[in-house]
């Protein structure tokens with residue numbers, strides 16, 4: 217095994233069990249609540265990932281290991297679940313995640329042009345975060361609002377009938393709400 | 398008599414009805430009927446007699462499905478009801494409306510279904526992005542618990558029911574009912590082999606019924622107003638009303654509750670207002686992204702499961718996607734193929750490897766590099782990915798717009814090859 221390989225394995229999850237992050241009291245309280253809702257704690261794995269993401273913004277290796285330890289679910293199983301789902305972020309994301317619908321009805325209604333406008337305005341592509349850390353752009357399948365296409369979500373909020381002008385205003389509003397804090 | 402049982406309480410310009418307002422409009426009558434002695438066998442029989450077919454896409458008779466759940470003392474004690482609220486089929490926007498517009502209707506429907514199949518626990522498998530649905534449902538569940546319609550020994554009937562809202566984390570395959578069960582158990586959402594069917598061995602190996610949101614929302618009307626009333630709703634062969642949607646470049650896109658059996662033309666022209674000025678109807682997908690294209694010549698076909706099947710497509714979710722004459726049909730099919738390729742769960746080879754290949758070929762067409770050989774490969778995939786060749790129905794679903802698109806838009810594929818570009822962009 218070359219040195220390079222050794223270094224890699226150090227970064228791999230299985231060998232970094234000591235690097236786990238201790239879950240916060242709030243996280244644990246929510247995970248414990250979820251455990252009352254399912255007969256099997258394995259079912260809570262995904263819930264725990266989402267809970268941690270809610271507090272931390274994303275799921276780091278350390279958090280994943282923390283959950284693994286807390287629930288007694290192998291890290292590899294948790295990682296298998298985490299990487300399967302689109303809404304579990306295994307990399308840091310910006311303050312506002314834009315879930316941009318590029319499915320068929322939005323496509324017919326011109327979402328490509330809207331996407332280009334976002335890209336030009338924020339200088340990011342799918343999967344990227346703005347330099348100031350304000351926005352991450354992620355594609356999402358049909359958001360179930362096709363009669364008001366094009367559609368996207370910013371954080372928990374849905375925005376419909378998008379136009380370039382509407383995008384400018386939305387970006388301004390979310391950037392402002394940051395400076396107001 | 399009520400003729401719009403699914404949407405009678407819905408007015409999206411105000412918040413949904415609270416439990417008092419819902420009850421004042423015939424709400425939760427079915428629970429009271431149960432408290433007065435309506436047996437679970439009676440409920441099952443009424444739902445069978447109603448002729449209700451599942452609204453999640455496959456159109457399977459609901460009462461028949463329920464009857465596969467083992468009953469009696471020697472059957473497993475724990476049974477589950479799961480509501481499929483994962484709505485991710487491209488172009489489908491009906492379940493969100495029902496949940497956000499009238500959450501108590503779905504909860505009442507869930508109580509009826511759980512009572513009929515003897516389930517004491519029910520999960521709502523909700524799309525993670527549907528944040529308002531989650532809030533609205535959670536509040537409504539709390540109201541129903543407070544009234545004693547949920548919880549232990551509901552209205553002294555000896556029947557218990559808890560409802561848990563589970564939010565998913567985004568994968569189309571979770572809507573496939575066995576993949577959904579794996580997801581709910583905290584596993585990767587690959588589909589399961591059938592048999593055993595979930596009705597016999599589903600969630601944690603227990604008998605489980607998975608029903609779509611809209612299917613569940615049909616139940617309160619059937620029990621409250623009766624089977625005869627339900628049979629009076631339709632204008633065609635299949636029973637009840639259904640939510641029908643239209644998206645694309647029509648004048649007034651939207652979603653309406655209509656009786657089954659109306660001509661498609663009426664939905665498209667009277668409700669959706671016809672095409673936008675200057676545009677003509679080229680084709681449409683009648684029920685979401687996994688259905689076959691239909692053409693203007695099919696406008697007089699009625700909105701019935703069997704009638705639409707006769708012209709080679711499916712009513713499926715009933716939400717229509719309209720293609721106009723100035724939007725590229727090849728691009729539209731390509732958009733759907735990208736979706737299916739991305740959402741393949743990767744479990745079986747034809748789908749995992751085939752769909753990305755198809756997607757790649759559409760990119761080539763888009764960029765003016767498509768050729769005859771590519772076209773042949775696309776045709777071949779309609780067979781390779783077709784029913785019976787893959788582990789679940791996702792890939793066959795993709796072949797619906799692909800196969801019908803290749804057939805109906807041949808000249809457009811040919812022009813992409815000949816003109817070495819997308820003719821709609823230049």
Ligand SMILES: Cc1cc2nc3c(=O)[nH]c(=O)nc-3n(C[C@H](O)[C@H](O)[C@H](O)COP(=O)(O)O)c2cc1C
Pocket residue numbers: 450451452453454455456457459481482483484485486569570571572573574575607608609610612613789790791
């Ligand atoms: C890939 C795939 C995705 C599906 N997505 C959904 C969905 O989001 N919602 C739904 O109700 N049914 C969906 N279905 C259909 C379900 O497997 C199942 O047939 C349905 O939930 C049964 O409910 P019903 O009998 O009430 O229609 C999907 C099927 C497949 C193959």
Ligand code: SF4
Pocket residue numbers: 570588740741742743744745746748749787788789790791792793
């Ligand atoms: S057809 Fe596709 S989605 Fe279905 S099991 Fe196979 S790989 Fe998974």
Ligand code: FES
Pocket residue numbers: 317318319320321322323357358359360361362365366367487488489
């Ligand atoms: S296609 Fe974008 S919301 Fe349905």
